[in-house]
Amino acid sequence: MNKHLRQLIDLSFVDRDIDAFEPQIEEANYNYEAALAKTKSIESDIENLNNEIKAEEVKKSKNELHLAELSQKLGDNSRKSGEIKTEREMKSLQLEEEIAKEQVTFANEEIARLEKIIDLKKEQIAVASTSLTELTANLATVKADVDAKLETINKERQNVFVQKEKLLGEVNQKGLAFYQKIRRWAKNSTVVPVEDQACMGCHMIINDKIYSDVIRGEEITTCPHCGRILYIKANEE
Secondary structure: OOHHHHHHHHHHHHHHHHHHHHHHHHHHHHHHHHHHHHHHHHHHHHHHHHHHHHHHHHHHHHHHHHHHHHHHHHHHHHHHHHHOOOHHHHHHHHHHHHHHHHHHHHHHHHHHHHHHHHHHHHHHHHHHHHHHHHHHHHHHHHHHHHHHHHHHHHHHHHHHHHHHHHHHHHOOHHHHHHHHHHHHHHHHHOEEEEEOOEEOOOOOEOOHHHHHHHHHOOOOEEOOOOOOEEEOOOOOO
């Protein structure tokens, strides 16, 4: 096989290995990022619940203030009853008392309803806080595991980069420029094998003349359909 072709094949394998590290890094980071995102989500939920409790407590305070005003009004009406002189005044006072008592009942029911909502939200905060404590405790462990995996991946990646630097120092510059031009669009399928007389990049059949050139491997041969660099695997040679 042509020396320059062999170098481009080796370079394509190294580039493929380098690109394969990215999903490994993403996978390693995923667990920590997922745990961190869940922690942030729970913190946000707790903050929202606290804000909702404050809003309900404001409503409760308003009802309690209104209840106090109604109680004072009923007390005033009770004192006024001794000063009533006509039946009309009595009926008017009774009507005011009935309305005030209805409003007292409604205010008490509303306060009770708001207290239930506040208690429920406090329970939700307690459950969320427990989960948050557990997640925070596990976060350091997850981060340590991720850092260990990333360290291993980076060491392996560094070794591959060393291999690539060595290859780049040996490869023919004209061939390298040609390779890089194809790689810009073909990525990790820049150099592909031929199997059953078909390019494994575009899976199109190549003619006998090109197939013969690929088998001989004396020159760098490209697919007439897609332009990828072609070669025959060692076991098929």
